[in-house]
Amino acid sequence: MKILQYTLLLLIAVGFLSYKHEVKTKALAETSIVKTTLPDTTKRFNIIQFAKQHMGIPYIYAQANPKKGFDCSGFVNYVYKHFNINVPRSSSGFKNLGRALKPSEFKVGDVLVFYGYRDKNSVGHVGIVCEANGMKSKFIHASSGKEMAVTVSELGSSQYTKRFYKCIDPLSL
Known part of the structure; x- marks a missing residue:
């Protein structure tokens, strides 16, 4: 006992x-000094916390400014830039970037890359994994869909599963 x-x-x-x-x-x-030296899991947690502070900011094409709005890649670029991590400003820049992860390898803070809504041959959307669960993961992104804002969506929903291209780890680039 x-x-x-x-x-x-x-x-x-x-x-x-x-x-x-x-x-x-x-x-x-x-502080920017600590941002670059934090352990991986803490950095990932902080990335998501920072990203979630921007929920509801409107979707505006070609923007990467929380005072005006974000497009999808502008949002991802803005979030990672805050942590001194360089990622492309354009969603198409993610096409050949990094090693494609298996769903069992997805982690919070990874970037999901999607084909375009109308063009199934080119990359057209990106978001950040905020709840890792393979192909049922949730991700935060600037959506040009009905939300027209920074929101959280499920990878498992049909509109995203059929457009899914790959997942990469920007912390390993």
């Missing part, structure tokens, strides 16, 4: 210290 009690206390202590570390790390992430 005492072993169980000690184990429970230890788990609570570890959980508290983890939480305290996460809060401290999140606060430190606001």
